[in-house]
Amino acid sequence: MKPEVREKVEAFLKEKGLRVTRPREMIIETIFESEDHFSAEELQDKVRAVDAGASRATVYRTLSILVESGLLREIDLGLGVTYYDPNFIDHPNHNHLICVDCHRVVEFEDAHMAVLEDCITRRLGFSTASTSIRIEANCEELKQKGVCRKGHR
Amino acid sequence: MKPEVREKVEAFLKEKGLRVTRPREMIIETIFESEDHFSAEELQDKVRAVDAGASRATVYRTLSILVESGLLREIDLGLGVTYYDPNFIDHPNHNHLICVDCHRVVEFEDAHMAVLEDCITRRLGFSTASTSIRIEANCEELKQKGVCRKGHR
DNA sequence: GTTTCTGCAAAGGTTTTGCAACAAA
DNA sequence: TTTGTTGCAAAACCTTTGCAGAAAC
Numbered sequence: 001m002k003p004e005v006r007e008k009v010e011a012f013l014k015e016k017g018l019r020v021t022r023p024r025e026m027i028i029e030t031i032f033e034s035e036d037h038f039s040a041e042e043l044q045d046k047v048r049a050v051d052a053g054a055s056r057a058t059v060y061r062t063l064s065i066l067v068e069s070g071l072l073r074e075i076d077l078g079l080g081v082t083y084y085d086p087n088f089i090d091h092p093n094h095n096h097l098i099c100v101d102c103h104r105v106v107e108f109e110d111a112h113m114a115v116l117e118d119c120i121t122r123r124l125g126f127s128t129a130s131t132s133i134r135i136e137a138n139c140e141e142l143k144q145k146g147v148c149r150k151g152h153r
Numbered sequence: 154m155k156p157e158v159r160e161k162v163e164a165f166l167k168e169k170g171l172r173v174t175r176p177r178e179m180i181i182e183t184i185f186e187s188e189d190h191f192s193a194e195e196l197q198d199k200v201r202a203v204d205a206g207a208s209r210a211t212v213y214r215t216l217s218i219l220v221e222s223g224l225l226r227e228i229d230l231g232l233g234v235t236y237y238d239p240n241f242i243d244h245p246n247h248n249h250l251i252c253v254d255c256h257r258v259v260e261f262e263d264a265h266m267a268v269l270e271d272c273i274t275r276r277l278g279f280s281t282a283s284t285s286i287r288i289e290a291n292c293e294e295l296k297q298k299g300v301c302r303k304g305h306r
Numbered sequence: 307g308t309t310t311c312t313g314c315a316a317a318g319g320t321t322t323t324g325c326a327a328c329a330a331a
Numbered sequence: 332t333t334t335g336t337t338g339c340a341a342a343a344c345c346t347t348t349g350c351a352g353a354a355a356c
Contacts, residue, residue: 019354116269132287
């Protein structure tokens with residue numbers, strides 16, 4: 001876990017008066033030790049691998065707390081399960097491109113996009129306090145060579 | 154149902170050799186007689202209101218067929234239920250702005266956005282065959298006046 | 307010692323599916 | 332008549348919740 005992330009997480013726990021329990025600690029550690037997106041189930045499997053684990057209920061409850069605090073963000077990859085993104089602490093303005101072929105997710109930041117997004121949003125009568133852009137696309141590699149790095153499909 | 158929509162839907166049914174049954178007819182008619190987004194449950198309620206209705210299973214099965222055919226698109230409004238958008242036949246390139254405050258959904262098309270989206274997508278190694286952009290935003294009206302037209306929250 | 311948290315198991319809600327009866331072509 | 336479709340009910344899924352025991356502070 002990066003120092004600045006650890007700092008924010010610890011500050012958050014202290015501020016909210018949340019108790020530092022073993023399951024909670026393990027879950028938070030596991031989430032922020034990687035930049036990968038994950039589902040609740042994937043998280044639980046990871047936690048179980050390094051420790052006694054935590055119950056499904058505790059996993060969901062901890063996720064819920066972190067999302068509410070803004071440290072973690074829910075993202076929809078169109079797979080019918082909620083995924084979570086731990087990278088918003090480091091990159092508050094990133095967006096996602098989701099490959100509909102291989103389900104690969106690529107994070108990107110683009111200043112032009114941010115400006116344009118802001119224009120459009122205002123024009124429609126909204127403010128940009130909390131926007132997120134998701135692009136669904138097709139894998140060029142798959143289209144041309146019939147395969148893609150992730151190997152799905 | 155607009156003529157061009159009816160044309161495409163009928164062509165699709167014929168091409169796939171799908172039978173024109175009463176429930177199927179009613180469901181398709183109901184979907185495309187309005188431009189509203191809807192959930193499976195909302196659709197079933199609407200169908201039930203004008204006719205004997207159709208079972209939940211048939212509603213879901215018909216939705217599934219239409220989505221597969223490209224006549225209807227699933228959209229995620231972040232409400233935990235799948236919503237459907239019947240407007241892609243008329244406006245294949247529109248995008249959605251979703252108000253996280255009132256859940257209002259605004260459709261928009263923007264040429265600059267389309268170009269930029271294409272640039273970013275290519276730069277990342279993907280093709281733009283099937284992209285969609287979703288902007289989450291806050292309602293300006295709600296922020297300033299404490300209410301918004303939809304009345305939620 | 308309080309207060310919060312955990313785990314379990316049950317419940318909740320949406321979507322899918324197996325199967326026998328039924329209807330379209 | 333043949334083949335595809337329907338409806339029902341059950342199952343499958345993911346996620347949430349009530350509650351009693353356990354753990355943090």
